Amino acid sequence: MKELIALLLIFLFSAMSIYSISFVLPLYSSELNLPLRLMGFAIPMSWIGGAIGGVVIGILGDAWNRKYALVLSVLLFSLPMLVNIFHPDLFELYLAWFLIGFGVNGDNGLSYVYAVELSTPSNRGFVGSLMQGFYYLGALVDAILAIIHNVFLYFLVMFILSAIGIGLVLLIPQPKIKMPRFQPSKILKGNLGRVTLFGSLFAIGSFFFLVPLVSLADTFLSLSGVPLSDISLSLSVMLFIGFIIYALAGRIADRVGRKKSSISFSSISIIAAILFLLFSSSHFVTLSSYPIFYLLILLAIGSAFFAFFGVWMGEIYPMDTRATGTNVTLFIGRLVGGGFGVSLVLLMPFGLGRDLGVSLIVSSVVVLLSSLGLPETVKH
Numbered sequence: 470m471k472e473l474i475a476l477l478l479i480f481l482f483s484a485m486s487i488y489s490i491s492f493v494l495p496l497y498s499s500e501l502n503l504p505l506r507l508m509g510f511a512i513p514m515s516w517i518g519g520a521i522g523g524v525v526i527g528i529l530g531d532a533w534n535r536k537y538a539l540v541l542s543v544l545l546f547s548l549p550m551l552v553n554i555f556h557p558d559l560f561e562l563y564l565a566w567f568l569i570g571f572g573v574n575g576d577n578g579l580s581y582v583y584a585v586e587l588s589t590p591s592n593r594g595f596v597g598s599l600m601q602g603f604y605y606l607g608a609l610v611d612a613i614l615a616i617i618h619n620v621f622l623y624f625l626v627m628f629i630l631s632a633i634g635i636g637l638v639l640l641i642p643q644p645k646i647k648m649p650r651f652q653p654s655k656i657l658k659g660n661l662g663r664v665t666l667f668g669s670l671f672a673i674g675s676f677f678f679l680v681p682l683v684s685l686a687d688t689f690l691s692l693s694g695v696p697l698s699d700i701s702l703s704l705s706v707m708l709f710i711g712f713i714i715y716a717l718a719g720r721i722a723d724r725v726g727r728k729k730s731s732i733s734f735s736s737i738s739i740i741a742a743i744l745f746l747l748f749s750s751s752h753f754v755t756l757s758s759y760p761i762f763y764l765l766i767l768l769a770i771g772s773a774f775f776a777f778f779g780v781w782m783g784e785i786y787p788m789d790t791r792a793t794g795t796n797v798t799l800f801i802g803r804l805v806g807g808g809f810g811v812s813l814v815l816l817m818p819f820g821l822g823r824d825l826g827v828s829l830i831v832s833s834v835v836v837l838l839s840s841l842g843l844p845e846t847v848k849h
Contacts, residue, residue: 472583482634488611489623496620513811539638553620676806678738699756810828
């Protein structure tokens with residue numbers, strides 16, 4: 470049990486780290502006297518670093534030593550956080566966030582693998598989805614900490630919490646089972662090749678859904694004339710309910726299966742995305758009468774198709790390629806959805822509300838169709 474608690478806490482700190490800059494970017498920009506537009510590129514840099522780091526750390530976990538790879542990933546997302554405290558220039562900022570993303574997503578990919586290996590089959594989905602739900606919880610904690618309105622103190626707290634993760638790694642064991650000979654090419658052949666293809670499509674849809682939604686919801690509400698206090702309340706409710714739903718989604722997936730659960734949640738997200746597109750031009754009067762407020766909650770609920778994805782992949786791939794296979798399926802999703810998802814939405818010509826609505830519909834359909842090609846792992 471202590472191993473799982475340590476694993477979950479490290480995951481929470483990593484989620485807080487990757488989202489932390491988003492909540493203080495305007496203030497941070499003025500503190501460093503750097504253009505907001507240029508500083509904003511630190512966010513896609515972190516996701517690009519994450520796409521590469523996930524694969525590299527995953528390969529190290531399978532071919533070398535899973536625990537040492539986990540230690541390396543935690544060091545990589547905690548130590549560069551210090552750079553933010555010492556007034557970096559633009560190059561130093563980009564490099565620091567590339568490394569933070571490298572470490573965060575390396576940790577995430579290994580955490581899904583550990584969740585499979587440390588939990589029982591009957592609660593594996595719950596552990597994995599609770600872990601994934603910590604992205605919502607981490608963003609919520611970041612939003613609360615940002616209220617202190619002191620960038621130096623904010624990033625110092627982030628560093629301290631991240632550094633605690635280094636000690637927590639000591640509680641997580643190296644798998645005792647002797648690892649088979651490492652054969653990474655297996656994930657591209659036969660049935661595993663099919664899993665890698667459909668898993669990658671699932672990841673692309675998931676990240677292209679989640680990253681623009683979380684990153685642009687604040688901007689969309691602001692452009693729609695929603696007061697700042699109501700924006701904060703809307704996003705806090707969305708993030709909190711998202712966290713709760715993710716935990717519940719894991720329980721559902723443990724009972725009815727991964728495939729049925731992902732199909733159900735992606736269907737909800739398609740409906741919510743269509744409604745978001747239709748109501749995106751609604752005028753704000755009060756929060757209780759504003760349809761977008763309720764649709765953001767429904768979108769968070771639908772996004773639970775991603776709650777147990779990491780564990781699902783970890784169950785499918787054999788032990789010798791588990792970390793590599795899981796991270797390869799996440800690679801393009803992190804790169805496209807995380808690294809370029811926000812930019813792709815902003816380049817669309819329909820206006821932010823419609824742009825976001827279209828991207829949410831497309832990504833939800835991709836998730837639904839790709840889930841049909843993945844095998845069920847829950848046996849009844």
